[in-house]
Amino acid sequence: MSRSIDLAVIPGDGIGQEVVSEGLKVLSAVLPQDVKLETKEYDFGARRYHATGETLTDADLDALKQHDAILLGAIGDPSVPSGVLERGFLLKLRFAFDHHVNLRPSKLLPGVATPLAGQPEIDFVVVREGTEGPYTGNGGTIRKGTEHEVATEVSVNTAFGVERVVRDAFARAQARPRKKLTLVHKNNVLTFAGHLWTNIFNKVAQEFPEVSTDYIHVDAATIYLVTDPARFDVIVTDNLFGDIITDLAAAVSGGIGVAASGNINPSREFPSMFEPVHGSAPDIAGQGKADPTATVLSVALLLRHLGYDGEADRIDAAVTADLTERAALGARSTSQIGDALAARVAG
Amino acid sequence: MSRSIDLAVIPGDGIGQEVVSEGLKVLSAVLPQDVKLETKEYDFGARRYHATGETLTDADLDALKQHDAILLGAIGDPSVPSGVLERGFLLKLRFAFDHHVNLRPSKLLPGVATPLAGQPEIDFVVVREGTEGPYTGNGGTIRKGTEHEVATEVSVNTAFGVERVVRDAFARAQARPRKKLTLVHKNNVLTFAGHLWTNIFNKVAQEFPEVSTDYIHVDAATIYLVTDPARFDVIVTDNLFGDIITDLAAAVSGGIGVAASGNINPSREFPSMFEPVHGSAPDIAGQGKADPTATVLSVALLLRHLGYDGEADRIDAAVTADLTERAALGARSTSQIGDALAARVAG
Numbered sequence: 001m002s003r004s005i006d007l008a009v010i011p012g013d014g015i016g017q018e019v020v021s022e023g024l025k026v027l028s029a030v031l032p033q034d035v036k037l038e039t040k041e042y043d044f045g046a047r048r049y050h051a052t053g054e055t056l057t058d059a060d061l062d063a064l065k066q067h068d069a070i071l072l073g074a075i076g077d078p079s080v081p082s083g084v085l086e087r088g089f090l091l092k093l094r095f096a097f098d099h100h101v102n103l104r105p106s107k108l109l110p111g112v113a114t115p116l117a118g119q120p121e122i123d124f125v126v127v128r129e130g131t132e133g134p135y136t137g138n139g140g141t142i143r144k145g146t147e148h149e150v151a152t153e154v155s156v157n158t159a160f161g162v163e164r165v166v167r168d169a170f171a172r173a174q175a176r177p178r179k180k181l182t183l184v185h186k187n188n189v190l191t192f193a194g195h196l197w198t199n200i201f202n203k204v205a206q207e208f209p210e211v212s213t214d215y216i217h218v219d220a221a222t223i224y225l226v227t228d229p230a231r232f233d234v235i236v237t238d239n240l241f242g243d244i245i246t247d248l249a250a251a252v253s254g255g256i257g258v259a260a261s262g263n264i265n266p267s268r269e270f271p272s273m274f275e276p277v278h279g280s281a282p283d284i285a286g287q288g289k290a291d292p293t294a295t296v297l298s299v300a301l302l303l304r305h306l307g308y309d310g311e312a313d314r315i316d317a318a319v320t321a322d323l324t325e326r327a328a329l330g331a332r333s334t335s336q337i338g339d340a341l342a343a344r345v346a347g
Numbered sequence: 348m349s350r351s352i353d354l355a356v357i358p359g360d361g362i363g364q365e366v367v368s369e370g371l372k373v374l375s376a377v378l379p380q381d382v383k384l385e386t387k388e389y390d391f392g393a394r395r396y397h398a399t400g401e402t403l404t405d406a407d408l409d410a411l412k413q414h415d416a417i418l419l420g421a422i423g424d425p426s427v428p429s430g431v432l433e434r435g436f437l438l439k440l441r442f443a444f445d446h447h448v449n450l451r452p453s454k455l456l457p458g459v460a461t462p463l464a465g466q467p468e469i470d471f472v473v474v475r476e477g478t479e480g481p482y483t484g485n486g487g488t489i490r491k492g493t494e495h496e497v498a499t500e501v502s503v504n505t506a507f508g509v510e511r512v513v514r515d516a517f518a519r520a521q522a523r524p525r526k527k528l529t530l531v532h533k534n535n536v537l538t539f540a541g542h543l544w545t546n547i548f549n550k551v552a553q554e555f556p557e558v559s560t561d562y563i564h565v566d567a568a569t570i571y572l573v574t575d576p577a578r579f580d581v582i583v584t585d586n587l588f589g590d591i592i593t594d595l596a597a598a599v600s601g602g603i604g605v606a607a608s609g610n611i612n613p614s615r616e617f618p619s620m621f622e623p624v625h626g627s628a629p630d631i632a633g634q635g636k637a638d639p640t641a642t643v644l645s646v647a648l649l650l651r652h653l654g655y656d657g658e659a660d661r662i663d664a665a666v667t668a669d670l671t672e673r674a675a676l677g678a679r680s681t682s683q684i685g686d687a688l689a690a691r692v693a694g
């Protein structure tokens with residue numbers, strides 16, 4: 001295991017700045033003295049876009065590529081047209097660094113508020129494909145702005161791309177106590193992509209005889225996420241379905257304030273990127289109201305990815321303790337929560 | 348208003364048969380003596396597919412076309428490969444009869460069980476586009492079954508198709524007390540289709556100055572559906588997003604046992620089709636366990652479409668009364684619920 005971490009830090013827009021500071025605070029607190037932590041901050045997002053018209057250049061990618069991992073706060077601002085920063089920065093980076101495993105764990109901790117009645121058991125991980133599906137940007141528009149406009153979006157799915165993420169998900173399911181993997185798709189309507197996903201899922205399943213499997217259509221999956229979330233252990237799904245169900249998963253398991261994610265390149269050819277699922281929330285930016293927990297949990301995913309399992313465990317335990325006691329703790333600012341978590345992991 | 352109704356009835360598979368019987372029972376009970384009700388039953392679904400290999404022929408379409416409307420129970424059985432009946436029957440019919448307005452109301456009635464804590468107010472309608480988007484069947488597969496397979500799905504969106512459904516949704520919002528319309532899409536990622544939808548939505552909005560509007564990404568919409576469903580009045584959305592969010596909407600507002608839908612051709616060039624959102628549920632078929640309420644509410648949508656507003660109101664009121672008293676009524680069979688609703692609408 002390398003005893004140094006060279007981290008690219010992208011605070012980004014809105015609350016990104018605030019939550020990333022707390023994430024770094026907890027990271028510094030949890031690392032042993034002998035691990036050298038180097039961080040380099042990059043200014044991406046709305047400010048840079050307005051100043052230079054750039055979102056992410058080849059030179060930026062070359063610079064980011066040098067780091068061990070990337071910690072991102074949030075990118076997006078209402079002053080920038082919808083899609084510009086998403087396609088020009090967030091998705092460009094996921095595609096450039098081949099972040100094909102988009103990992104999004106959901107765990108409802110005791111005492112944490114959920115919109116669901118009866119505090120159900122929720123403890124699952126979604127493995128969302130990150131480089132294919134309807135996210136490729138394939139498609140186009142003809143006769144734009146006329147009454148004869150036609151706009152298409154092409155979902156691209158390859159055996160190569162599906163198999164590697166399905167295999168990753170099986171391995172994760174195999175390593176968990178329940179050993180259960182659910183494929184979520186819509187193979188009764190999207191039959192071309194659906195058959196590819198289903199066939200590969202069934203094929204790879206034979207290599208993992210201990211993992212029990214099932215299949216659920218994406219529409220039905222949203223029902224189960226609110227009526228019986230305990231049925232899920234690991235879910236593997238397409239890029240767009242994963243986007244949708246992980247927001248719902250976050251909502252039912254404590255809200256997007258605590259939902260972490262990793263954009264992972266398991267081959268380590270490029271650095272992986274870790275970010276809270278929430279966005280830049282410009283309405284509360286700069287007020288110390290943002291919950292840094294999702295970023296702190298993303299730091300734990302980052303540490304686990306780099307092989308610092310013990311440190312990741314300590315962060316998870318600190319968050320669990322903090323969330324469980326939250327009701328009694330009253331309102332706290334972004335940095336107060338960060339301080340509390342840093343104290344817990346150090347102590 | 349025509350004083351006769353000529354109805355095509357498609358019980359279909361699984362519980363379809365049982366729930367359609369109860370739907371027809373309530374329909375007969377609610378209609379005044381002078382309205383002549385004619386029904387013709389059609390055998391579609393798994394049984395016919397296994398016997399003949401057919402799902403829906405041109406001759407079938409010609410026959411169905413003669414009716415004023417279609418009442419469908421459910422189509423689908425595990426004995427038929429996924430996609431065959433969905434694409435070969437359900438979607439073929441929606442496309443052939445140009446059912447571009449897929450109407451799905453959600454209303455949580457007092458006393459009805461919901462997975463959400465605190466019994467929130469839920470009363471909205473989703474207007475789902477029914478003939479475009481990723482449902483067109485465009486796309487394909489190359490190198491099938493090899494490690495170099497590529498499968499595509501093409502979402503097709505036209506100004507013509509989007510504008511007519513958006514206009515329909517604005518008119519529905521205009522007619523409701525709150526007069527609010529929300530566009531749900533993913534225009535930050537699916538930028539070609541997203542811009543088409545957003546531009547047309549903003550253009551048509553100018554014709555409806557009384558309707559207040561907003562826009563929400565589909566992933567965020569799933570969050571609001573569980574944390575703040577009261578914010579929605581009318582939603583207009585794409586075919587696939589509509590499929591996903593209406594299952595979630597059904598789940599939070601009483602379950603798919605009470606979720607009705609209409610596949611509507613507002614021009615009346617072809618008959619519209621009304622069906623419960625639930626499927627054929629083969630596991631409980633033939634046991635009198637299915638809840639016929641969703642079918643009965645679909646009959647109300649059918650009556651409203653044909654201009655029988657008073658009768659539709661009476662069915663809605665009967666269902667409201669029945670659901671509100673349900674906790675006290677104990678377990679009832681499919682036909683007992685149907686009898687109770689028939690008695691209420693007749694009385």
Ligand SMILES: CC(C)[C@H](C(=O)O)[C@@H](O)C(=O)O
Pocket residue numbers: 086087090091243277535536566
């Ligand atoms: C901002 C957007 C591009 C992104 C996505 O759709 O993947 C976000 O919703 C997410 O889930 O990370």
Ligand SMILES: CC(C)[C@H](C(=O)O)[C@@H](O)C(=O)O
Pocket residue numbers: 188189219433434437438590624
């Ligand atoms: C069965 C399937 C084709 C259908 C759809 O996806 O539209 C169903 O889920 C629905 O919502 O009516």
